[in-house]
Every structure is written in C-alpha cells, then in structure tokens.
Amino acid sequence: MKIQKFKKRIGLIGFGCVGQGLYDIVAANPHLGLEIGRICVKDKDKPRTLPAAAFTFDVQEVLQDTSLDILAELISEPDEALKIIRAALQQGKTIVSANKKVIAENLPEFISLQQRYGGVLLYEASVCGSIPILRTLEAYYGSEPLLEVRGVLNGSSNYILSKLHQEKVGYAAALEQAQALGFAEADPALDVEGIDALHKLCIVAAHAYGLLVHPSQVLHFGISHITAEAIDLADAVGARIKLVGTIRSDNAGNVSLQVIPTLVVAEDALYDVEAEFNGVEVNAQFAGQQFLKGRGAGSHPTGSAVWADISAAVRGYRYTYPKLCVTNASVVQPEEPITVLLHAPQSLTALLGSLQPIAVHKTEVSNQVIVKVQQEKLLEHQELLKEQGVFVAHLPESMPLAPVLEKFTAVTALLV
Ligand SMILES: NC(=O)C1=CN([C@@H]2O[C@H](COP(=O)(O)OP(=O)(O)OC[C@H]3O[C@@H](n4cnc5c(N)ncnc54)[C@H](OP(=O)(O)O)[C@@H]3O)[C@@H](O)[C@H]2O)C=CC1
Numbered sequence: 001m002k003i004q005k006f007k008k009r010i011g012l013i014g015f016g017c018v019g020q021g022l023y024d025i026v027a028a029n030p031h032l033g034l035e036i037g038r039i040c041v042k043d044k045d046k047p048r049t050l051p052a053a054a055f056t057f058d059v060q061e062v063l064q065d066t067s068l069d070i071l072a073e074l075i076s077e078p079d080e081a082l083k084i085i086r087a088a089l090q091q092g093k094t095i096v097s098a099n100k101k102v103i104a105e106n107l108p109e110f111i112s113l114q115q116r117y118g119g120v121l122l123y124e125a126s127v128c129g130s131i132p133i134l135r136t137l138e139a140y141y142g143s144e145p146l147l148e149v150r151g152v153l154n155g156s157s158n159y160i161l162s163k164l165h166q167e168k169v170g171y172a173a174a175l176e177q178a179q180a181l182g183f184a185e186a187d188p189a190l191d192v193e194g195i196d197a198l199h200k201l202c203i204v205a206a207h208a209y210g211l212l213v214h215p216s217q218v219l220h221f222g223i224s225h226i227t228a229e230a231i232d233l234a235d236a237v238g239a240r241i242k243l244v245g246t247i248r249s250d251n252a253g254n255v256s257l258q259v260i261p262t263l264v265v266a267e268d269a270l271y272d273v274e275a276e277f278n279g280v281e282v283n284a285q286f287a288g289q290q291f292l293k294g295r296g297a298g299s300h301p302t303g304s305a306v307w308a309d310i311s312a313a314v315r316g317y318r319y320t321y322p323k324l325c326v327t328n329a330s331v332v333q334p335e336e337p338i339t340v341l342l343h344a345p346q347s348l349t350a351l352l353g354s355l356q357p358i359a360v361h362k363t364e365v366s367n368q369v370i371v372k373v374q375q376e377k378l379l380e381h382q383e384l385l386k387e388q389g390v391f392v393a394h395l396p397e398s399m400p401l402a403p404v405l406e407k408f409t410a411v412t413a414l415l416v
C-alpha cells in the first residue's frame with residue numbers, strides 16, 4: 001500500500017530579508033515535506049519576487065486559516081509581531097519567530113500562554129542567526145550549571161567594528177553597508193546602541209540559567225559613540241573592540257548580565273569573530289569551555305534557523321526551559337569594580353563625580369579617561385553617559401593595563 005504524504009503548510013508573515021530567506025530554502029527542498037501556504041506582507045506597492053497573487057495584506061487571513069500547520073512570524077514591526085504571537089498562542093497554534101525584542105520583553109507571558117493553551121513557540125533565529133545556541137543550551141546544557149556565557153551577539157555592530165578596524169572606513173558608511181546587506185534592524189539604533197545584543201542576552205539567560213530577566217534591568221552600552229581614537233588605541237595594543245554580551249554566575253548563584261564594547265585580546269575566541277559573524281563561548285561547570293561561531297545575520301543563514309525550528313516543531317519539539325523550575329539564582333550587579341575606557345566629546349568631570357581615574361587625557365575636542373568603576377555606578381549613570389555621547393569600553397582582566405596606559409598616552413597625544 002502506498003502511504004500518502006501530506007505536506008506541512010507554513011503561514012509566512014513577513015517577506016523581507018529573513019522571510020525571503022526561509023522561502024528560498026523551503027522552495028529548494030520540496031522533498032522535505034514543507035510548503036509555504038500563505039504569505040502576508042504590509043506594503044501593497046512594493047515590487048516582489050513572486051506574483052502578486054501569492055500575497056495577502058490581512059494578517060487575520062493567516063491567523064484564521066485552519067489549513068496552515070505552522071506560522072512563521074518574520075516581520076519588522078515589534079508591536080504587530082507581539083499581537084501576532086499572542087493571538088497564535090491563544091489559539092494553541094505552533095509559531096516560530098525571529099523577533100528578539102518581542103521575545104525578550106514578553107517571554108514570561110509567552111511561556112504561560114503555551115502552558116495554558118498548549119501551543120508552541122520556537123525562536124532559535126532570534127539569537128545569533130544560524131548558531132544553534134538555544135537548542136544547545138536547552139537540550140545539552142539543560143542540567144549542567146554554567147559559569148559563564150559570553151559572546152558577540154549582534155552582527156551589524158560586529159560588521160561595523162570589523163570595517164573600522166580593518167578598512168578604516170567611516171562609522172556612517174559601515175552602518176550603511178550593514179543596512180544594505182540586510183543585517184541591521186529596521187531601526188538600526190537597536191543594533192548600535194547594544195539593545196539588540198541585550199535582547200538576545202536576556203533570551204539566553206532564560207535557557208542557560210532559567211532566569212527571566214527584563215532587558216530594562218541590564219547594563220548595556222553600544223558602539224554608536226565609538227571614535228577613531230578608540231579603534232587606534234585597541235589596534236596599538238594588539239586588541240580588537242567587540243560588542244560583548246556576558247552572563248556570569250558566582251558560587252552563590254548570583255548572576256550578572258552586561259553588554260559592553262570590550263577590548264578583546266588575540267588569545268580570546270571572540271577576537272576572530274568578524275563581520276556579520278557571531279560567536280558564543282559557553283563555560284560549563286563540568287564540560288569546560290566550548291565555542292560556537294557562525295553567521296549571526298543575513299537572509300539565508302537566518303532563514304536556515306527558522307527552517308530548523310519549523311522542522312523541529314513539526315516533529316514535536318518544544319522548549320521545556322529545564323532550568324526555569326529548578327533555579328535559585330538571582331540577578332545582581334557584581335560588587336567588584338571593572339576598568340573602563342571613557343571617551344567623551346566634552347569634559348567628563350561632572351559625570352565622573354567621585355570616580356578615581358587611573359589615567360586622563362584631555363584635548364580641546366575630547367576627553368579620554370581610564371577609570372575603575374562599580375558596575376552599579378555605571379548602571380546608574382548609563383543613560384547620562386549615552387546622552388552625553390560618551391563611548392564606554394571595558395578593559396577586561398585578560399587585557400594587560402600597562403601597555404594600554406602607555407599607548408593611551410601615545411595615541412591620544414596625537415590629538416593635541
Ligand atoms: N535581518 C536579519 O539578519 C535578521 C533579522 N531578524 C529578525 O527577523 C525579523 C524580520 O527581519 P527582516 O527580514 O530583516 O526585516 P525586513 O525589514 O527585511 O522585512 C520585514 C517584513 O515584514 C513585513 N511587515 C512589516 N510590518 C508588517 C505588518 N504589520 N504586517 C505584515 N507584514 C509586515 C514587511 O512587509 P513589506 O514587505 O510589505 O514591507 C517585510 O516583508 C525581525 O524581527 C528581525 O529582528 C533576526 C535575525 C537576523
């Protein structure tokens with residue numbers, strides 16, 4: 001007897017960089033039992049790669065279509081995406097999403113909707129594009145305590161930093177390239193202000209530590225105020241500036257999170273993560289250190305992660321958040337101070353207050369300071385520092401301070 005095979009039908013909402021990527025992959029693999037059933041977009045006048053008849057502009061047509069087996073939410077408007085995911089889960093549907101902002105800000109609600117109505121939400125593509133980090137944390141590290149998870153989590157910022165280091169192109173030109181290549185968010189401030197990396201870090205915290213952390217609680221700086229002098233300083237000491245997100249736990253189960261541009265030394269696994277690539281280092285109590293690297297943004301790499309989620313969901317996979325029920329951990333700001341480089345367009349005196357600078361360099365146009373500061377204090381002042389256009393970079397313990405101080409003077413002296 002011949003067994004009739006039915007294809008699983010996907011309702012695709014959003015047909016931009018990622019939606020098109022998913023479409024291409026599904027269309028190229030018809031033998032794998034998936035097909036795109038419906039596509040919803042917003043703009044009626046946009047030229048498309050498919051005939052007009054392939055599209056609807058009414059998301060309800062997708063949400064109400066009972067012939068669809070699974071939904072893929074891949075749109076650029078977070079408010080609308082939230083409504084779509086919520087509506088799908090309230091109907092007990094299976095939906096995959098790439099929207100880190102919406103997931104990071106609403107994860108507790110999404111978990112409880114899944115528990116209440118039996119639906120499924122997967123979102124591997126929302127963190128580090130093609131790197132299977134959430135599946136790794138869920139399926140492999142579901143029990144083992146993790147000491148640290150750190151990584152380059154934003155492809156656009158990393159692309160810009162690579163261009164600044166390697167080609168000395170201007171910041172604005174590098175950002176334009178990241179946008180043209182489809183890496184940046186619809187609002188690129190999310191990328192360059194460190195907010196996208198922050199969203200991803202909060203999602204990682206749920207799977208790696210069982211912690212539901214709201215992004216508003218977390219220290220984060222981006223690269224939008226980066227200067228050529230900071231790049232030159234890093235180059236001069238053999239380091240590269242990377243936007244690094246870190247979650248670390250201490251022996252007492254206190255967990256801290258931060259996103260901050262960091263001077264990364266050549267021995268660090270993150271040093272060679274370039275362009276739109278992302279890299280995540282997991283340091284587990286018994287397994288030790290592991291490193292995952294891959295494309296963190298772009299049409300086909302991200303489409304591949306969405307495809308992997310769809311295929312997994314079709315086979316019955318769902319997140320179980322194994323550490324959520326067992327964790328005693330809580331989020332803290334660590335007490336020990338960190339060393340940071342502050343580069344400001346004007347005087348930092350008012351901002352620094354009681355801080356004890358290790359080194360200061362002033363010119364007519366800018367101020368550079370290396371200072372040891374409590375993270376609590378940095379968190380307290382983070383909005384002010386951002387408003388004042390201050391570039392903040394972490395000088396981690398792995399970065400010997402002496403050569404930095406020496407070059408700091410040499411590099412900044414060129415400005416006088
Ligand atoms: N680009 C990347 O590399 C990555 C992106 N992501 C995430 O994936 C999602 C999609 O990003 P990306 O593909 O780059 O975005 P794009 O801007 O390229 O495409 C967005 C798509 O969403 C559609 N859309 C926007 N608003 C609505 C709405 N209200 N109703 C229906 N459709 C709508 C747009 O319609 P129209 O075509 O009519 O304009 C467009 O097709 C975002 O959440 C992003 O954060 C995640 C990882 C990587």
Ligand SMILES: N[C@@H](CC=O)C(=O)O
Nearest residue numbers: 154155156183184185
């Ligand atoms: N804008 C994001 C896209 C992928 O998440 C990035 O640059 O990393």
